[in-house]
Amino acid sequence: MRNEKKLKYSCAIQYTLDLIGGKWKLIILWHLTHKEIMRYGEIKRSLTGITHKMLSQQLKDLEADGFIHRKEYPQIPPKVEYSLTDLGKSLLPVLQSMSNWGNEHMQ
Numbered sequence: 882m883r884n885e886k887k888l889k890y891s892c893a894i895q896y897t898l899d900l901i902g903g904k905w906k907l908i909i910l911w912h913l914t915h916k917e918i919m920r921y922g923e924i925k926r927s928l929t930g931i932t933h934k935m936l937s938q939q940l941k942d943l944e945a946d947g948f949i950h951r952k953e954y955p956q957i958p959p960k961v962e963y964s965l966t967d968l969g970k971s972l973l974p975v976l977q978s979m980s981n982w983g984n985e986h987m988q
Contacts, residue, residue, distance in 0.1 A: 920961065
């Protein structure tokens, strides 16, 4: 995780939102909680409306911050798999609570 981020915040929520905020990061993490390993194409198909560039950037950010692990296999065509790290898995209760709240209030 990028330690320099920890130093510029006095509010834990602001820090957390900087790491996982935005339109796509939480949704990517949520989809990764349902499957142990997902390939890039699977993630892309599960997200309606995301561009290739945005998905690539969000995955790079999540990897840099330690939430996901990226495993690349040296083959042709390239095979890349994504999975949650322990840090990413630690967000599961938060994501589940958000899902429950949404299900209750979406009606």
